[in-house]
Amino acid sequence: MMLEEKTRHAIEQLLYEWARTVDEDRLEDLAALLTEDARYKVISRFNTDRNLPAAVIDCRSRGQLLDRIKSLRVANIYEKHFYRHLLSGVQVIGGEGPPGGEVWEVRANYVLVRTMEHDGSISVYSSGQHQDSVVFEDSVPRFRSRVVVYDSRIIDTVLVIPI
Amino acid sequence: MMLEEKTRHAIEQLLYEWARTVDEDRLEDLAALLTEDARYKVISRFNTDRNLPAAVIDCRSRGQLLDRIKSLRVANIYEKHFYRHLLSGVQVIGGEGPPGGEVWEVRANYVLVRTMEHDGSISVYSSGQHQDSVVFEDSVPRFRSRVVVYDSRIIDTVLVIPI
Amino acid sequence: MMLEEKTRHAIEQLLYEWARTVDEDRLEDLAALLTEDARYKVISRFNTDRNLPAAVIDCRSRGQLLDRIKSLRVANIYEKHFYRHLLSGVQVIGGEGPPGGEVWEVRANYVLVRTMEHDGSISVYSSGQHQDSVVFEDSVPRFRSRVVVYDSRIIDTVLVIPI
Numbered sequence: 001m002m003l004e005e006k007t008r009h010a011i012e013q014l015l016y017e018w019a020r021t022v023d024e025d026r027l028e029d030l031a032a033l034l035t036e037d038a039r040y041k042v043i044s045r046f047n048t049d050r051n052l053p054a055a056v057i058d059c060r061s062r063g064q065l066l067d068r069i070k071s072l073r074v075a076n077i078y079e080k081h082f083y084r085h086l087l088s089g090v091q092v093i094g095g096e097g098p099p100g101g102e103v104w105e106v107r108a109n110y111v112l113v114r115t116m117e118h119d120g121s122i123s124v125y126s127s128g129q130h131q132d133s134v135v136f137e138d139s140v141p142r143f144r145s146r147v148v149v150y151d152s153r154i155i156d157t158v159l160v161i162p163i
Numbered sequence: 164m165m166l167e168e169k170t171r172h173a174i175e176q177l178l179y180e181w182a183r184t185v186d187e188d189r190l191e192d193l194a195a196l197l198t199e200d201a202r203y204k205v206i207s208r209f210n211t212d213r214n215l216p217a218a219v220i221d222c223r224s225r226g227q228l229l230d231r232i233k234s235l236r237v238a239n240i241y242e243k244h245f246y247r248h249l250l251s252g253v254q255v256i257g258g259e260g261p262p263g264g265e266v267w268e269v270r271a272n273y274v275l276v277r278t279m280e281h282d283g284s285i286s287v288y289s290s291g292q293h294q295d296s297v298v299f300e301d302s303v304p305r306f307r308s309r310v311v312v313y314d315s316r317i318i319d320t321v322l323v324i325p326i
Numbered sequence: 327m328m329l330e331e332k333t334r335h336a337i338e339q340l341l342y343e344w345a346r347t348v349d350e351d352r353l354e355d356l357a358a359l360l361t362e363d364a365r366y367k368v369i370s371r372f373n374t375d376r377n378l379p380a381a382v383i384d385c386r387s388r389g390q391l392l393d394r395i396k397s398l399r400v401a402n403i404y405e406k407h408f409y410r411h412l413l414s415g416v417q418v419i420g421g422e423g424p425p426g427g428e429v430w431e432v433r434a435n436y437v438l439v440r441t442m443e444h445d446g447s448i449s450v451y452s453s454g455q456h457q458d459s460v461v462f463e464d465s466v467p468r469f470r471s472r473v474v475v476y477d478s479r480i481i482d483t484v485l486v487i488p489i
Contacts, residue, residue, distance in 0.1 A: 005168070005331070016252035020270060023292070045408065082208065082314050084290040086251040086274050086437075088412040089342035107346060111249075111412050111439055113274055113290040113314075120317030122287050124448050127410040127439040129349070151408050151439075154446030168331065179415035183433060186455070245371065245477050247453040249414040249437050274412075276437055276453040276477075283480030285450050 001095035001102075011134050012090045014141040015108055019085035022162060027069045030162065032142075034062045035135060039145040042163055045128065046153050056159055065162065078160045080117040083125070085110060103144065106132040110148075112163060114156075126163060127151050164258035164265075174297050175253045177304040178271055182248035185325060190232045193325065195305075197225045198298060202308040205326055208291065209316050219322055228325065241323045243280040246288070248273060266307060269295040273311075275326060277319075289326060290314050327421035327428075337460050338416045340467040341434055345411035348488060353395045356488065358468075360388045361461060365471040368489055371454065372479050382485055391488065404486045406443040409451070411436060429470060432458040436474075438489060440482075452489060453477050 014033060021029045034040065043055035059065040087108050094105035107129060114125035128150035135144045148163045177196060184192045197203065206218035222228040250271050257268035270292060277288035291313035298307045311326045340359060347355045360366065369381035385391040413434050420431035433455060440451035454476035461470045474489045 005335070009168070013254065016254050019252050019272065020254065023272065084272055084274065084292075084314055086249050086272060086412050086414075088249075088251060088414060089345050091339065091342050091346065109345065109349065109410055109412060111274070111410065111437070113287055115290065115314040120315035122290060122315050124287060124439055124450060127441065127448060129410075151410055151441040152446035152448050172331070176417065179417050182415050182435065183417065186435065247435055247437065247455075247477055249412050249435060251412075251414060274437070276450055278453065278477040283478035285453060285478050287450060 001092075002099075003092055003095060003104075007104075007136075008092055010136075010141045011092060011104055011106055014134060014143070015087055015090055015106070015130065015132070018143075018146075019087055019110075023083050023085055025082070027072070027162065028066070030069070031062045031066050034065065034146070035137065035142045035144045037061050038065075038143050039147070040065050040143075040162070041146070042148040042150065042159065044153050045149050045151050048149050056155065057162065068162070072160055076160055078158060081161075082115045082117070083161055083163075084113040084115070086113070087130070100136065102135070104134045106130070106134055108132075110163070123156070125156060128163075164255075165262075166255055166258060166267075170267075170299075171255055173299075173304045174255060174267055174269055177297060177306070178250055178253055178269070178293065178295070181306075181309075182250055182273075186246050186248055188245070190235070190325065191229065193232070194225050194229050197228065197309070198300065198305045198307045200224050201228075201306050202310070203228050203306075203325070204309070205311040205313065205322065207316050208312050208314050211312050219318065220325065231325070235323055239323055241321060244324075245278045245280070246324055246326075247276040247278070249276070250293070263299065265298070267297045269293070269297055271295075273326070286319070288319060291326075327418075328425075329418055329421060329430075333430075333462075334418055336462075336467045337418060337430055337432055340460060340469070341413055341416055341432070341456065341458070344469075344472075345413055345436075349409050349411055351408075353398070353488065354392070356395070357388050357392050360391065360472070361463065361468045361470045363387050364391075364469050365473070366391050366469075366488070367472070368474040368476065368485065370479050371475050371477050374475050382481065383488065394488070398486055402486055404484060407487075408441045408443070409487055409489075410439040410441070412439070413456070426462065428461070430460040432456070432460055434458075436489070449482070451482060454489075 040059040042057040112126040131147040133145040203222040205220040275289040294310040296308040366385040368383040438452040457473040459471040
């Protein structure tokens with residue numbers, strides 16, 4: 001794999017952009033960061049290690065994620081809260097395909113801090129690893145697949161907002 | 164905006180330098196990271212979202228921040244503690260002005276872990292976003308404005324050390 | 327010190343690689359990230375500030391760390407748990423020696439989130455600073471010394487897995 005600094009940087013910024021988009025509550029903008037047929041999956045480390053398929057979120061396209069966001073905006077009842085993403089250790093660990101058409105394999109650690117609006121309580125809501133496949137479409141980096149593997153089998157209350 | 168890798172890197176290191184300066188308790192050195200007339204403000208997300216002006220810290224110059232640090236050193240009574248900054252997702256989202264004289268708009272997430280000296284207890288003390296304007300003075304990057312928007316309306320006990 | 331972007335990047339990736347190696351439980355692979363005679367030490371901020379020598383881990387070679395990992399695999403009894411490393415603010419603060427043979431001084435903040443397997447509980451287990459000396463052996467970056475200075479004097483239960 002030949003990874004230019006420019007490419008690596010663009011991939012890193014894509015990951016940061018997703019985090020900021022969620023944290024600034026501009027969830028509808030996530031669609032532009034995914035390819036049309038992207039997979040977005042949130043699954044436990046426990047199930048991943050055992051090849052068990054059950055995931056708490058498993059979207060097979062950009063549109064499916066937008067549906068979920070729509071329902072979060074208009075239908076779901078939940079206590080208002082904010083996320084704050086910390087990403088670390090972004091590593092491009094592989095790349096396959098012709099120059100310009102590579103699929104880049106990317107790993108990064110995350111910790112998600114959640115703040116509840118009503119009482120301001122802060123907690124580490126989730127930690128885990130991003131396992132991403134990134135492609136460039138007309139020079140724009142997008143996730144073709146984004147798998148969030150979270151460390152704990154327990155999710156506090158409910159997972160509403162995408163990680 | 165034309166952002167060279169060298170410039171981006173220097174900006175990123177400025178943010179890291181601030182964090183390390185605070186965490187290593189060399190607070191007086193923060194002055195060198197600010198322009199003479201820099202704004203340093205710590206304000207809640209709640210107030211920011213509603214355009215409410217009240218901030219817990221609002222310094223209008225380098226000197227004013229140094230005054231605050233002086234009082235922290237000689238006058239304030241508080242339980243000794245340490246900060247540990249985690250920054251993530253440093254993004255230069257804009258830049259305006261003539262080449263060399265740009266004002267760069269920068270965003271980054273932070274989480275602040277606090278350790279109390281007396282019992283060693285560790286907690287996530289604050290999370291939020293850095294909203295910075297950075298300029299270069301004689302090739303040295305400095306904050307012209309540093310706004311810390313913290314997520315929770317509640318601050319545990321008291322905010323003594325700058326974030 | 328003349329630090330090329332390529333060198334800086336390789337150093338940063340070395341730190342990320344260590345973190346991912348631990349978090350993915352491939353501890354035996356840590357050896358390849360150290361020089362043969364590397365020092366790996368985990369010591370409190372309290373002791374560091376007072377020049378007190380006691381450390382909770384103090385390995386004087388790659389082999390000694392591997393011994394420790396071996397005992398963790400076959401002898402130690404402890405509750406199963408996972409780490410998730412967050413690193414931030416990687417800074418190369420010095421470099422001495424002839425071109426190609428420099429010893430690079432590196433600092434980075436870390437926060438370690440621990441997840442217990444049995445009940446999925448998540449907590450901030452440790453925070454602190456990495457104080458590293460990095461050299462290149464045949465163009466491969468390795469730690470010649472890795473000192474982990476943790477902020478809290480209290481370690482919850484026991485430190486089993488290297489930080």
